[in-house]
Amino acid sequence: MNLFHHYILWQEELNDHHYILWQEELIDHPFLFILLATVFSLDSIACGESLHRVGKGVSYRIYTAPLPGNVLVYGQSEGTKQLAEALAKAGHGVRLVGSEEELELELEKGGYDVVIAAYSEREAVESNTTGAAVSKTTFLPVALNSEEEKLAKQSYNRVMMAEKDGIKHYLKAIHKTLKSKA
Numbered sequence: 646m647n648l649f650h651h652y653i654l655w656q657e658e659l660n661d662h663h664y665i666l667w668q669e670e671l672i673d674h675p676f677l678f679i680l681l682a683t684v685f686s687l688d689s690i691a692c693g694e695s696l697h698r699v700g701k702g703v704s705y706r707i708y709t710a711p712l713p714g715n716v717l718v719y720g721q722s723e724g725t726k727q728l729a730e731a732l733a734k735a736g737h738g739v740r741l742v743g744s745e746e747e748l749e750l751e752l753e754k755g756g757y758d759v760v761i762a763a764y765s766e767r768e769a770v771e772s773n774t775t776g777a778a779v780s781k782t783t784f785l786p787v788a789l790n791s792e793e794e795k796l797a798k799q800s801y802n803r804v805m806m807a808e809k810d811g812i813k814h815y816l817k818a819i820h821k822t823l824k825s826k827a
Contacts, residue, residue: 708816710736712823717782719748719762719770724807728761731812737819749773752782758826759819761785764797764804783822785815 708731715738718729729741740757742748751757752773762770764786771784787805788794797804803818 708735708813710816710820712820712827713737714758714819714823715756716740716819717742717748717751717757717760719743719760719766728812728815732815732819735812735816745769755782757782759783759785759822761787761805761815763807764788764793767797781826783826785818785822 710732713736716732718725718732718739718741720741721743726741729739733739740751742751748762748769752760752770758781760770760782762784767784767786784801785803785805786797786801787807788797789807791806794804794806803822805815805818
């Protein structure tokens with residue numbers, strides 16, 4: 646063996662000896678061992694804790710339509726405009742019309758899955774959805790009060806309440822309607 650090999654063996658023995666001494670010191674000083682264990686475990690808890698809390702208490706106000714459809718919204722109020730904008734942001738193809746003539750023209754074109762309008766406008770919607778091109782269009786009435794809601798539920802599967810239902814309820818009703826057609 647040459648000098649270089651002796652030097653390497655001596656370094657290995659020295660490293661082993663220091664490692665053993667370090668372990669013995671940890672055993673002899675349990676406080677040091679507990680302190681190190683605590684510091685390292687707190688770091689891991691803190692990391693996991695911060696990841697665990699992601700999203701808690703945060704209200705996500707962006708909804709997405711899992712099954713986008715073509716929706717015709719009929720009305721002139723500010724709430725109707727806001728509904729149309731929210732449905733469009735969620736991913737639906739939305740067209741907002743404000744007059745009965747526009748409603749008639751859009752329904753004649755066809756291609757709408759759902760028509761959303763006030764229950765009081767049902768005659769205007771139904772008179773324009775009797776043709777073959779629009780027979781697959783579903784009317785989703787919006788009741789303005791509980792009396793209208795009761796009347797609408799006698800004729801329609803899904804009825805929305807103007808003051809009670811938020812965008813997620815509209816999205817859910819549209820989604821169920823589209824799933825039933827598929």
